[in-house]
Each structure stands twice: as structure tokens, then as C-alpha cells.
Amino acid sequence: MRHIAIIGSGPAGYYTAEAAQKLWGDDVRIDIFDRLPVPYGLIRFGVAPDHQSIKGVSRRYEKTALTDNVRFVGNVAIGEDVTIAELQQFYDAIVLATGAPRDRELAVPGNDLGNVYGSAEFVGWYNGHPQFADLAPDLSGRTAVVIGMGNVALDVVRILSKTRDEFAGSDIVNHALDALTASPIERIVILGRRGPHQISMTPKELGELMELEQASPQVETADLPDEAEDAILEPGLRKSVAHLRSFAAIRRAIHGEKRIAIEFDFFASPVALLGDGRVEAVEVERTEVVKGRAQGTGETYRIPASLVVTCIGYRTAPIEGVPFDERMGRFANDEGRILDGLYCVGWARRGPTGTIGTNRPDGFGLVELIAADMESGKLGRQGKRGREGFDKLAADRGLDIVTFQDWKKIEEAEHSAAREGSPREKFIAIEQMIAAKGS
Known part of the structure; x- marks a missing residue:
């Protein structure tokens, strides 16, 4: 054996x-x-x-x-x-x-300021992970900055943008649902060091941004390469870039019609997080891509930010x-x-x-x-x-x-506790889980 x-x-x-x-x-x-x-x-x-x-x-x-x-x-x-x-x-x-399960650290000054979170923490918070259930991010500001150009960044942006009704059928935990739907955030900036041809976002996830009730994705036409250059991309990335082009094309048409603007800021590298105790702004250096790598140009600017979520990888x-x-x-x-x-x-x-x-x-x-x-x-x-x-x-x-049989009891209790339309209400504390298996 x-x-x-x-x-x-x-x-x-x-x-x-x-x-x-x-x-x-x-x-x-x-x-x-x-x-x-x-x-x-x-x-x-x-x-x-x-x-x-x-x-x-x-x-x-x-x-x-x-x-x-x-x-x-x-x-x-x-x-x-x-x-x-x-x-x-x-x-x-x-x-x-x-x-x-651990976040890769954003190694810039100010990364220890309040209301700055890695994606493992922030995603763990709205998904009910016991380690992060008590995170309590402050969502009372107007501008959030999400750092990263992958699908996790899109997840965070989408979750920050949805109305309460749009979470129907999801298993987002109640404490996060209440905080998110009460948030007055009206601007979400997605920072990426490189350009549209270097994103790791997949077409399906990008396309979901167009379906949001109260948020619209926005891309600056000037950030997009010549459309003929898309031909060299692999098919999935080509479809993703096509979404970005559509975001740029419709920007003027829908500007002001929706409460939340989702702004893609390409060729932008965060160099410092600024604030007194908690984050208030992100200092960004404009970049250019040379042989596939982002290089700083020396030009800097600041983006106001009451919340920063870094989605730059895991360890x-x-x-x-x-x-x-x-x-x-x-x-x-x-x-x-x-x-x-x-x-x-x-x-x-x-x-x-x-x-x-x-x-x-x-x-x-x-x-x-x-x-x-x-x-x-x-x-x-x-x-x-x-x-x-x-x-x-x-x-x-x-x-x-x-055991797995114990888990099935925990799962049954989560199903029973679910709000209407949700598949479950997750227990967010280990003690709750242990108690449920013994019931």
C-alpha cells in the first residue's frame, strides 16, 4: 500500500x-x-x-x-x-x-500606509477568508487605485463597481456586501507599468466591464498602439486589446452617464504612496516600453487615492x-x-x-x-x-x-444561512466552522 x-x-x-x-x-x-x-x-x-x-x-x-x-x-x-x-x-x-497565499510586496515608499492592501488581503476580505474577515477597509473615499494589469486587478475593480443587485447569485459575504454597496467611490484608476499589448487580462473578464450598471471603462486613445500592430498578438490578447479599443471609442459617448469611471492608466509606474498615516495619493512616473520592459521617463504626476489595492503577484x-x-x-x-x-x-x-x-x-x-x-x-x-x-x-x-463529512455539515449550515438568491453565507471564523460541524 x-x-x-x-x-x-x-x-x-x-x-x-x-x-x-x-x-x-x-x-x-x-x-x-x-x-x-x-x-x-x-x-x-x-x-x-x-x-x-x-x-x-x-x-x-x-x-x-x-x-x-x-x-x-x-x-x-x-x-x-x-x-x-x-x-x-x-x-x-x-x-x-x-x-x-501571500502578496508580493509593492516595494515603494509609503507601502505601509493605512488603507493600502494587497490583493490576497482584499480578495480574502470580500471572500470571507478567516485571516482577512476583520480587515475593514475604509471605502468612504472617492478614488481607488488598483495596481496591476491582470485578471485579479479586474476582479477587484469589478467588485468595487457593482451595485447590490448585481451581486445577486454571488456568495460575497454580507459584511463586504454592505460596505461595498454603501461606498461613494466614483473613480477607479487601474495602473499598469507597460502598455495595452503587455496586459495579462483575458477577453471574458475585460468584456464584463461593459456590463456594469453604474460604471464605465475608459481608455485614452493615445495610449493604444497602431491597430495594425495587433496582428502579431496571439488571439486571446488580440481580443483583449480589441476590448480596450472599444473602451476608447465609446468613452465620449457614455461619459457622465454612469456614476463610476474605470480609468486604464497605461505606461504608469507607482513610485511612492503618499499620506499622513493613511494613503491620500499615488505618485506615478510615466514610462516607455523598450524591448518589452518598462523604463521610467522622469515625468511624474499624482493621483488622489483614498484606497490602494496592489494586484502584482503572489508568493x-x-x-x-x-x-x-x-x-x-x-x-x-x-x-x-x-x-x-x-x-x-x-x-x-x-x-x-x-x-x-x-x-x-x-x-x-x-x-x-x-x-x-x-x-x-x-x-x-x-x-x-x-x-x-x-x-x-x-x-x-x-x-x-x-473530515470531509464534517465539511458537508458546515456547507449545509452555510446554505441554510444564505441570503435570498445567494448559494451560501460563508462562516468567516474558524470557531463558527468547528461549531457547525458538531451540530
Whole structure:
């Protein structure tokens, strides 16, 4: 019998478990650990609450979770409740699928001012992550600045722009819904160091900006390259740039008709955040793109800002005793292998790139690597105790493990507490989750 521990219950973790099942069938036992009492990681806490169709992929993970040889082990913090070295006593292979839950820091003066948040914090707040549920951002100002030109930046902009009615059917948590719909924000500036041809925004997400009831996207025609240059772009990016061109074309027609202006500010690099205790403005340097890289021109200007959200990337959280690549912000690895018997997958392996679906081939490829290491004898002796050994350790330490069956009780309670039209009202405190599983 093979015993595998997967640390992290998001997409990468469950795709890896699915791959192990397909390869070894009944000859494998898989424990999927998570520090929270609830599964699905990025699906629950990262995907925008108004993108319920994307969250539906969790039904696939549930099929894996409900099989006899896969177990969810929630409410166990690796590195605190139990160490990697201890898990290595019980499992033949350990896979780190912890994602990249920390924000990449905006390294400019003033980044520690009040009302400046990274996207992991801000998204975690409106998605009900227990770590960020008490964030309480001040949304009482008029201008928000969102730094970054990827889909996460678009998520933040869209959430800041919606009316209460537009959140119908979403699972945004009530405390965020109340704060957002009471906000008087009327201007949202999206800052990007480079130009339209270098964005990471996908067509679907850009197109959603045109559907907003009270907000309109705006692009300066002067920021757009000659339309003939779009021909060299890959098809998805070409469609995204076409959206930007449409935003520029309709700007005058809809100016003033909607309460909120969403302004794309290209060739703009933040060099300082200004304010007395809390952010009041962003100092920006105009840039130019040379051989694909943004270079400062020396020209600067200021944008008033009562709220700043940085959407510039994520980093994996280090675990004591596991080699870590500080420059890349992920575990040090060779195609997923960290050390003999210790592996990583998903964002923990490659950094925050790709879509949710990218994690499936990543997980299947990693299981093939583990299988090869088992065949070659790299993983040492077989016959480890697996979950039996861990369960004894957990009992000795009094750990309150949450199983997938417990999660289903938590989920049922969230469904019952939902406001009208919403699929759930998430518990935002671990104590609430633990209480719900015992009901």
C-alpha cells in the first residue's frame, strides 16, 4: 500500500489526488491536509464571488474526496500542529500543494500606509477568508487605485463597481456586501507599468466591464498602439486589446452617464504612496516600453487615492525545513521534486501562473514522477503506517481534525444561512466552522 500526504486542498491538491487514484487504484491511501476546516482553497477564497460557474469545478473535487481511499484532514496546520519531518515518518511521499497565499510586496515608499492592501488581503476580505474577515477597509473615499494589469486587478475593480443587485447569485459575504454597496467611490484608476499589448487580462473578464450598471471603462486613445500592430498578438490578447479599443471609442459617448469611471492608466509606474498615516495619493512616473520592459521617463504626476489595492503577484508561504527559492517566491524544486520523498505542485511549484485547469496536467505529471521515484527505490523503505500513524499522533496532541463529512455539515449550515438568491453565507471564523460541524 502506498501512502501519500498532500498539503493543501485547492485545485492542485485535488488534481494530484485524482491522478494518484487513477494510477494506483485501491493500492494508495491519500490524506489531503488543510490548515482551515474547509476545503478547496483558491476556489473558495480566491475566485471572485460573482464567478459561480468557475467555482463549480469543486464538484469534480468532491467526487475525488468522497472516495474510500482519499481523506480530507482539515484544521491541521503543517509546520505548527505537525512538522514535515513527522509526516515523513508515516507517508511514502509528501506533496506540497499550498499555492501562493501571500502578496508580493509593492516595494515603494509609503507601502505601509493605512488603507493600502494587497490583493490576497482584499480578495480574502470580500471572500470571507478567516485571516482577512476583520480587515475593514475604509471605502468612504472617492478614488481607488488598483495596481496591476491582470485578471485579479479586474476582479477587484469589478467588485468595487457593482451595485447590490448585481451581486445577486454571488456568495460575497454580507459584511463586504454592505460596505461595498454603501461606498461613494466614483473613480477607479487601474495602473499598469507597460502598455495595452503587455496586459495579462483575458477577453471574458475585460468584456464584463461593459456590463456594469453604474460604471464605465475608459481608455485614452493615445495610449493604444497602431491597430495594425495587433496582428502579431496571439488571439486571446488580440481580443483583449480589441476590448480596450472599444473602451476608447465609446468613452465620449457614455461619459457622465454612469456614476463610476474605470480609468486604464497605461505606461504608469507607482513610485511612492503618499499620506499622513493613511494613503491620500499615488505618485506615478510615466514610462516607455523598450524591448518589452518598462523604463521610467522622469515625468511624474499624482493621483488622489483614498484606497490602494496592489494586484502584482503572489508568493508561496515558506515551511520550516523545506528549501525555498526567495527570488521566485516558491519552493526550490526540480520539476516538482524538492527532496527525495518531498514534492510540490501547482503554484507552490511553478509560481502563480496559469489557470485553474493548468493544475490538472501539473498534478498528473507529478504523480508520474512520484511513481518513477518509487520504482527506482529513491523513496526508501515501503510499508509506512500512513494515516494510522498520523491519527495516533493527532490523538496524542489533541488535534481536532475536520473530515470531509464534517465539511458537508458546515456547507449545509452555510446554505441554510444564505441570503435570498445567494448559494451560501460563508462562516468567516474558524470557531463558527468547528461549531457547525458538531451540530
